[in-house]
Amino acid sequence: xVLNLLFITTVIKSTFGVVTTGLWLIPLMLAxxxxxxxxxxxxxxxxxxxxxxxPEYDFIVVGSGSAGAVVANRLSEVRKWKVLLIEAGPxxxxxxxxxxxxxxxxxxxxxxxxxTEPSNKACLGMQNNRCNWPRGRVLGGSSVxxxxxxxxxxxxxxxxxxxxGNPGWGYEQVLHYFKKSEDNRNPYxxxxxxxxxGGLLTVQESPWHSPLVAAFVExxxxxxxxxxxxxxxxxxGFMIAQGTIRRGSRCSTxxxxxxPIRQRKNFHLSMNSHVTRVIIEPGxxxxxxxxxxxxxxxxxxxxxxxxxxAAGAINTPQxxxxxxxxxxxHLEKHGIRVLQDLPVGENMQDHVGMGGLxxxxxxxxxxxxxxxxxxxxxxxxxLRERGPMTTLGGVEGLAFVHTPYSNRSIDWPDIQxxxxxxxxxxxxxxxxxxxxxxKESVYQEVYHPIANKDTWTIMPLLLRPRSxxxxxxxxxxxxxxxxxxxxxxxxxxxxxxxxEGAKIALRVAEAKVFKQFGSRLWRKPLPxxxxxxxxxxxxxxxxxxxxxxxxxxxxxxxxxxPAWDPEAxxxxxxxxxxxxxxxVIDASIMPTISSGNTNAPVIMIGEKGADLIKExxxxxxxYKVKRHSSAGTGSGSGSGDERAPTADKLMQSSxxxxxxxxxxxxxxxDHRIEPAAKQYKESDR
Numbered sequence: 001x002v003l004n005l006l007f008i009t010t011v012i013k014s015t016f017g018v019v020t021t022g023l024w025l026i027p028l029m030l031a032x033x034x035x036x037x038x039x040x041x042x043x044x045x046x047x048x049x050x051x052x053x054x055p056e057y058d059f060i061v062v063g064s065g066s067a068g069a070v071v072a073n074r075l076s077e078v079r080k081w082k083v084l085l086i087e088a089g090p091x092x093x094x095x096x097x098x099x100x101x102x103x104x105x106x107x108x109x110x111x112x113x114x115x116t117e118p119s120n121k122a123c124l125g126m127q128n129n130r131c132n133w134p135r136g137r138v139l140g141g142s143s144v145x146x147x148x149x150x151x152x153x154x155x156x157x158x159x160x161x162x163x164x165g166n167p168g169w170g171y172e173q174v175l176h177y178f179k180k181s182e183d184n185r186n187p188y189x190x191x192x193x194x195x196x197x198g199g200l201l202t203v204q205e206s207p208w209h210s211p212l213v214a215a216f217v218e219x220x221x222x223x224x225x226x227x228x229x230x231x232x233x234x235x236x237g238f239m240i241a242q243g244t245i246r247r248g249s250r251c252s253t254x255x256x257x258x259x260p261i262r263q264r265k266n267f268h269l270s271m272n273s274h275v276t277r278v279i280i281e282p283g284x285x286x287x288x289x290x291x292x293x294x295x296x297x298x299x300x301x302x303x304x305x306x307x308x309x310a311a312g313a314i315n316t317p318q319x320x321x322x323x324x325x326x327x328x329x330h331l332e333k334h335g336i337r338v339l340q341d342l343p344v345g346e347n348m349q350d351h352v353g354m355g356g357l358x359x360x361x362x363x364x365x366x367x368x369x370x371x372x373x374x375x376x377x378x379x380x381x382x383l384r385e386r387g388p389m390t391t392l393g394g395v396e397g398l399a400f401v402h403t404p405y406s407n408r409s410i411d412w413p414d415i416q417x418x419x420x421x422x423x424x425x426x427x428x429x430x431x432x433x434x435x436x437x438x439k440e441s442v443y444q445e446v447y448h449p450i451a452n453k454d455t456w457t458i459m460p461l462l463l464r465p466r467s468x469x470x471x472x473x474x475x476x477x478x479x480x481x482x483x484x485x486x487x488x489x490x491x492x493x494x495x496x497x498x499x500e501g502a503k504i505a506l507r508v509a510e511a512k513v514f515k516q517f518g519s520r521l522w523r524k525p526l527p528x529x530x531x532x533x534x535x536x537x538x539x540x541x542x543x544x545x546x547x548x549x550x551x552x553x554x555x556x557x558x559x560x561x562p563a564w565d566p567e568a569x570x571x572x573x574x575x576x577x578x579x580x581x582x583x584v585i586d587a588s589i590m591p592t593i594s595s596g597n598t599n600a601p602v603i604m605i606g607e608k609g610a611d612l613i614k615e616x617x618x619x620x621x622x623y624k625v626k627r628h629s630s631a632g633t634g635s636g637s638g639s640g641d642e643r644a645p646t647a648d649k650l651m652q653s654s655x656x657x658x659x660x661x662x663x664x665x666x667x668x669x670d671h672r673i674e675p676a677a678k679q680y681k682e683s684d685r
Contacts, residue, residue, distance in 0.1 A: 046091055047139065047258045050268040056302040057084040057268070059613070060290050061310055062275050062319065065141020066599050067586040068310030069253035070181070070606030073200070073260070075613060076267040083266060084301060085258075086273045086292055088315075089137035096144050097249040098381070099206065102393035105145050106435045110138040114314060114484055115437070122352070122488035124528060125546035126437040133484060133550055134435075135314055139271060140254030142312065146552055146599055147393030148243035148250060149418075150203045152178055152231045153594030153601050156412045164591050165562030166572040169608075177607040178231075178600065181256075186242065194232045201256045201603065202246035206390045210421035211365045212456050212517070213240055213396035219511035220399055223504075230400055234411045235595070238399040243392040244599065248385030253603065270294060276478040278307055278323040280339055280579060287582035303581065305617060310586045310606070313554040317345040317471045317588060318482045320558065320569075325579065334476045340578040342569050347559045348469035349593040351416075351551035352488045353461035354502055354544045355436065356526075358423040358450070359509050362518030366454040367394060367422040369430070394420045399508075400463075400596070403500035405493065415501035416461050416596060417508070418551075423447070423455040436549065446524045455522065458508060460501030461551050463595040466491035471557050488548055499540045506535070553598040558588035573612050585609035 064087040072085040114133040136142035155171035162170035179196030185204040220238030228237035324339035380387035397419030406414040469487035529542035561568025
């Protein structure tokens with residue numbers, strides 16, 4: 001046990017860079033004991049980092065997050081396909097197992113630690129007017145950093161996708177894939193037609209709840225909203241949150257989808273591997289290989305069939321642009337050869353929330369870090385899989401409500417609530433303010449006076465923003481972070497909608513059921529909003545623009561759409577327009593953001609995307625040709641006789657005919673389509 005303690009101390013130092021007393025006592029003890037019991041309670045061991053890579057695979061998947069882990073699992077089900085999964089970060093550590101410690105992973109070495117560009121419309125209470133944007137740089141991606149909330153979105157989201165010209169993406173079709181992944185262990189949902197049992201992803205409620213979440217749900221009923229399964233037939237309503245947890249611990253996509261396949265002989269995983277570009281042959285416009293750096297060595301691995309980009313809504317567009325796929329003027333500015341002029345990095349959307357709406361209570365019913373006995377809480381978690389350490393990053397309740405800006409005639413709410421029995425002050429300024437990047441002056445004036453007090457929070461978040469942001473290259477150096485312009489509240493109606501959501505949140509907090517706790521709003525105004533009457537529309541809008549919080553849901557930067565959509569980057573089968581052998585399967589492809597937390601929808605996209613690949617390569621005759629003569633190029637050359645479409649069939653296929661009108665420079669049609677097909681046929685012999 002002493003050796004385990006020493007090991008975990010090293011893990012924490014390497015991950016977070018600091019170990020102190022008090023604050024770190026709980027995670028230190030949790031990590032040590034969790035590590036001690038780890039192999040005894042987890043049926044699958046950790047995936048292996050493959051050091052001896054083959055020179056060629058059938059499929060290469062870039063990114064092991066909420067979609068990439070799913071795609072790698074499903075493709076490697078076909079035994080004759082050799083699959084390589086590439087991840088920039090390391091494996092999960094023991095801290096990431098503990099649901100309540102989600103915030104401790106942000107700004108660590110498991111986080112890309114992105115920041116948005118400075119804004120004069122949002123993030124005004126953050127340092128340098130920049131919002132922190134955590135993104136997972138770890139096996140399992142952001143499913144390791146997130147708050148584990150399982151929310152599918154609204155049926156109208158997916159019907160809308162289909163109406164935009166994306167057949168097969170309607171709600172009835174995607175519901176199958178939600179259920180396919182899911183192993184829902186909530187007894188009251190056992191017989192629901194909307195949920196799955198026996199899938200790889202465990203979904204259940206946290207086994208520990210504060211009394212405040214029951215009051216929150218009851219307050220919703222007092223306002224006329226039902227207590228319902230928001231992932232079921234209807235969405236508008238209140239509920240205790242469901243999350244991706246298993247036996248009280250986080251169930252990331254790495255645990256759910258990668259650990260069970262660690263022994264598959266046709267599956268390789270390469271961690272700590274930073275992909276720098278996709279190599280695309282200009283003449284054939286075929287994605288041929290992936291280049292990445294691992295332990296200071298440059299690797300170039302070829303793909304016989306396809307390369308799948310699943311690196312997320314920030315890294316996927318960055319990688320595409322580094323590879324010559326993106327807006328012509330932007331790539332030329334950085335001296336990158338333009339292979340295909342596409343609107344990569346456009347259409348970015350995120351759920352932005354109004355943070356810091358805090359309510360004081362007189363009873364000790366909230367999460368106050370300094371009040372918990374570290375030993376008791378630790379053993380309650382480790383031995384019984386119970387207690388406050390099992391909370392979903394602190395979030396206990398969810399709700400979906402209509403503002404006056406939404407159409408109440410259909411079940412498509414425009415505001416979501418996250419309810420937590422804690423606030424910015426609950427850890428005495430130790431971690432939360434750092435994760436948010438909150439200005440010290442704002443914290444000291446508004447939240448320090450109630451540090452370690454019993455408080456709770458409702459965070460309204462905007463479900464369907466009208467504003468659109470961008471991802472752009474900072475430089476052609478693949479190790480330089482991209483420029484992220486969130487562009488929050490560029491459309492004034494976004495801020496006004498969030499203000500209406502805040503008003504509803506205040507009405508929820510004033511419900512009769514909260515009187516038993518002596519609940520009341522903390523009425524300390526934000527320093528930069530004092531010129532407005534407290535709680536007026538002008539004040540609330542100032543608050544919205546000051547503590548503008550990402551809900552960690554960036555998406556849309558490689559939009560899915562039909563050939564006639566000038567904003568589309570991939571077709572409805574997720575193939576990149578104008579490039580053969582390259583797909584995007586992650587949050588980037590969302591035409592519009594789903595109405596709710598995006599982890600579950602991205603897992604669904606991974607499931608459906610993998611099926612699309614299987615359909616194309618196993619059932620579509622256009623994808624079957626003669627075995628190519630260079631099959632013996634290496635031990636990883638693969639077997640089987642499927643390959644890319646033949647030249648003749650490629651030109652006859654709907655895929656090719658749809659692509660032709662989409663080319664930005666019509667004078668290059670001959671270069672990109674016809675000669676490409678001919679050269680490909682010659683190289684295939």
